[in-house]
Amino acid sequence: MHNVKRPRGARGREGILSSARSLVIESGYEALTVEGIAAAAGVGKQTLYRWWPSKGALVADAFLDDPAIPPSFASTAPTGDGVAWVRAQADYFSSAVGTSVTRALTSATAEDESVAIRVHERFTAPILAGIIDWLAITVPDAAAGATERQRAAADMLLGALVFRMLTRSEPLSGDGAEEVLHLVLAGLRTAAAR
Amino acid sequence: MHNVKRPRGARGREGILSSARSLVIESGYEALTVEGIAAAAGVGKQTLYRWWPSKGALVADAFLDDPAIPPSFASTAPTGDGVAWVRAQADYFSSAVGTSVTRALTSATAEDESVAIRVHERFTAPILAGIIDWLAITVPDAAAGATERQRAAADMLLGALVFRMLTRSEPLSGDGAEEVLHLVLAGLRTAAAR
Amino acid sequence: MHNVKRPRGARGREGILSSARSLVIESGYEALTVEGIAAAAGVGKQTLYRWWPSKGALVADAFLDDPAIPPSFASTAPTGDGVAWVRAQADYFSSAVGTSVTRALTSATAEDESVAIRVHERFTAPILAGIIDWLAITVPDAAAGATERQRAAADMLLGALVFRMLTRSEPLSGDGAEEVLHLVLAGLRTAAAR
Amino acid sequence: MHNVKRPRGARGREGILSSARSLVIESGYEALTVEGIAAAAGVGKQTLYRWWPSKGALVADAFLDDPAIPPSFASTAPTGDGVAWVRAQADYFSSAVGTSVTRALTSATAEDESVAIRVHERFTAPILAGIIDWLAITVPDAAAGATERQRAAADMLLGALVFRMLTRSEPLSGDGAEEVLHLVLAGLRTAAAR
DNA sequence: TGGTAATCGAGACGGTACGTCTGGTCTTCGA
DNA sequence: TCGAAGACCAGACGTACCGTCTCGATTACCA
Numbered sequence: 001m002h003n004v005k006r007p008r009g010a011r012g013r014e015g016i017l018s019s020a021r022s023l024v025i026e027s028g029y030e031a032l033t034v035e036g037i038a039a040a041a042g043v044g045k046q047t048l049y050r051w052w053p054s055k056g057a058l059v060a061d062a063f064l065d066d067p068a069i070p071p072s073f074a075s076t077a078p079t080g081d082g083v084a085w086v087r088a089q090a091d092y093f094s095s096a097v098g099t100s101v102t103r104a105l106t107s108a109t110a111e112d113e114s115v116a117i118r119v120h121e122r123f124t125a126p127i128l129a130g131i132i133d134w135l136a137i138t139v140p141d142a143a144a145g146a147t148e149r150q151r152a153a154a155d156m157l158l159g160a161l162v163f164r165m166l167t168r169s170e171p172l173s174g175d176g177a178e179e180v181l182h183l184v185l186a187g188l189r190t191a192a193a194r
Numbered sequence: 195m196h197n198v199k200r201p202r203g204a205r206g207r208e209g210i211l212s213s214a215r216s217l218v219i220e221s222g223y224e225a226l227t228v229e230g231i232a233a234a235a236g237v238g239k240q241t242l243y244r245w246w247p248s249k250g251a252l253v254a255d256a257f258l259d260d261p262a263i264p265p266s267f268a269s270t271a272p273t274g275d276g277v278a279w280v281r282a283q284a285d286y287f288s289s290a291v292g293t294s295v296t297r298a299l300t301s302a303t304a305e306d307e308s309v310a311i312r313v314h315e316r317f318t319a320p321i322l323a324g325i326i327d328w329l330a331i332t333v334p335d336a337a338a339g340a341t342e343r344q345r346a347a348a349d350m351l352l353g354a355l356v357f358r359m360l361t362r363s364e365p366l367s368g369d370g371a372e373e374v375l376h377l378v379l380a381g382l383r384t385a386a387a388r
Numbered sequence: 389m390h391n392v393k394r395p396r397g398a399r400g401r402e403g404i405l406s407s408a409r410s411l412v413i414e415s416g417y418e419a420l421t422v423e424g425i426a427a428a429a430g431v432g433k434q435t436l437y438r439w440w441p442s443k444g445a446l447v448a449d450a451f452l453d454d455p456a457i458p459p460s461f462a463s464t465a466p467t468g469d470g471v472a473w474v475r476a477q478a479d480y481f482s483s484a485v486g487t488s489v490t491r492a493l494t495s496a497t498a499e500d501e502s503v504a505i506r507v508h509e510r511f512t513a514p515i516l517a518g519i520i521d522w523l524a525i526t527v528p529d530a531a532a533g534a535t536e537r538q539r540a541a542a543d544m545l546l547g548a549l550v551f552r553m554l555t556r557s558e559p560l561s562g563d564g565a566e567e568v569l570h571l572v573l574a575g576l577r578t579a580a581a582r
Numbered sequence: 583m584h585n586v587k588r589p590r591g592a593r594g595r596e597g598i599l600s601s602a603r604s605l606v607i608e609s610g611y612e613a614l615t616v617e618g619i620a621a622a623a624g625v626g627k628q629t630l631y632r633w634w635p636s637k638g639a640l641v642a643d644a645f646l647d648d649p650a651i652p653p654s655f656a657s658t659a660p661t662g663d664g665v666a667w668v669r670a671q672a673d674y675f676s677s678a679v680g681t682s683v684t685r686a687l688t689s690a691t692a693e694d695e696s697v698a699i700r701v702h703e704r705f706t707a708p709i710l711a712g713i714i715d716w717l718a719i720t721v722p723d724a725a726a727g728a729t730e731r732q733r734a735a736a737d738m739l740l741g742a743l744v745f746r747m748l749t750r751s752e753p754l755s756g757d758g759a760e761e762v763l764h765l766v767l768a769g770l771r772t773a774a775a776r
Numbered sequence: 777t778g779g780t781a782a783t784c785g786a787g788a789c790g791g792t793a794c795g796t797c798t799g800g801t802c803t804t805c806g807a
Numbered sequence: 808t809c810g811a812a813g814a815c816c817a818g819a820c821g822t823a824c825c826g827t828c829t830c831g832a833t834t835a836c837c838a
Contacts (some may be wrong), residue, residue, distance in 0.1 A: 030304070030305050043816070044816040046797085111224050116363065160349040167313075175342075184381060187379075187380040238786055417692070431812095432810065432811045434811085434813095495689060495692055547741035547743075548742070552741065564734055567730060579765065579768055626791055628790085
């Protein structure tokens, strides 16, 4: 994306991104340095600057490119009644990894507009799309404007979870997350029946 | 807050905070430096370190201490049907000032746990409390657990707005924000009637 | 010299040396980089490292191999009374080219012992030999040790010119150089007559 | 000289210059780095850049400011018949320290015109002046132009020594240096008697 | 009212990291 | 098959800030 060619060094691109991921999870995005990534990856600094314009862009790639990482990532769409999904999200946002990764992506996003766009396109938007699709099936609504309503509902659902994590030491519990889910579904049903 | 005594310098404490505010709004939190604040306020660096342990703590004070700033701040509670309030919030989060300030507080929060606690206590919690109170009046619900439900609803309402702003170039429109409000109220009403 | 094979590239070996010469004369030895030479010669860096072990060695070759360069080089031996020759040397060491070239060879020499040896053998020693031969003819001296004396005299003659150039903004004038010549010849004559 | 104020840190200015001197003598000017000096002196890089505009200027100060260093420096004027002095110079230029220091000053001089001026004013010119004064006493000459002749003689004397050191692996021996001295004096005497 | 302490601005200090540049080696790919 | 092109690791460059530490000069309080 930043360049069609890819590093071909001994460790290569994946080694670099993997080092960056480890460092973010260990010590957080604020403590992350380009020199630290280079050292951890056994790579010259210039190699990083050759492929990524900034620390934020590198970190975005680190968490966006490899679907296997992070382990229990919030990247699947809800299924069935959604309860299992929303509790898994609550667990993820309560975990050290989930906290580190989400904060890292938020910070990277805040620093650089182009990173923000990329993170949205490749990360946030797909998750929201999955939620919206599931909501459309779960609470059918043929009304004009239903799509906008579902979009707002998805923002509320994911937004409440993220907002809690960013602003509170104790993120939403599984029960709290389920409460959010129920309110969203109840609201949508009422609107659909209106 | 960090010290009962106050600077006696030409500009004083308020001059420092005011300089910090201007710099954040002009150039963003990432570009903010302690040296920059000191220079802008015509103050020695040591004076800043005397009263604030970190850049984040200073910025938190800058936006928390003076109720007059930022101008159209999201700090009042909703009234009536809430529509005017929620549209004002959408406007605020769409503005350059609202974006800068919210991002700055989010970043400061991410860097330092004690700043996070302070921002929550002095800023986020009061806003949420105002919303919760208004929700309790607007959608009366005597059921056990209603408080938890209202807390979740407040997180959804404010969370959706903040989440949108943080992750999207185009924050929620007034209409979108109103949609969120309606869904929250509809959900709460259904739950209350259950 | 460092390799019997020769580049076949567009410009070839002479193109490389010529680029190096131009760059030295334009910007000086300190500002010279291997990358710059490669770029100027339209050649890969590896091609340079294939034939020269260091920047210094390349520069030495650049000024030693081609007798046509630099234009009015100090490489001829004195003739007749030596006045014309010594004034030509003064002019050369006063010129931009003479200054650049001499400084470049001095720096290259200081960095690398093997370059020093090569520059001496191929450049300094022949010049000194020419001077010594001319002195032996001009001030005949059959005494034992006359050769040592002539060697010292040659060092004095050329050394005074080089020393002046290296240490002073204004190198020896033609008159100053002639003064040096007269002193050397007077000293030798006195010694020969002793 | 570069600034009227002086470093006041734990180790101070002299510690920095002393570290620079050691490094030059150990490994030569080419291998010297600003970071190396800073590390050896236990000082931040910025402190060096605050007081000296370049590595060359720092090195010039290192060898010019403290008259006690280098130990057997060529900075005294000749006395008596000059033989002891000229042999001491030959020894100095044959020593590892003399070689390192002279090459370092020559390189620093070649890189930066302002360093060249300073080295000349504070180092080369005083030595030459001492030689000229001694020559004027040793070989009295009331003729017009005698001063120019003595200046040329001083350049020949010191120049031969420096030229030999810079261009040859084996600098002038004591005997060779004495030969130079005799030739200079003989030449001057002849000229004075003319 | 004059003397003494606290506090100020200013900015030097030892450091860390920045983003860039170059050195010297190694790999790719077109002619 | 060989060389241009340029990526690679390494590490120094000169700069920006960090948070700490002197400096005088300027209060402000007490004698």
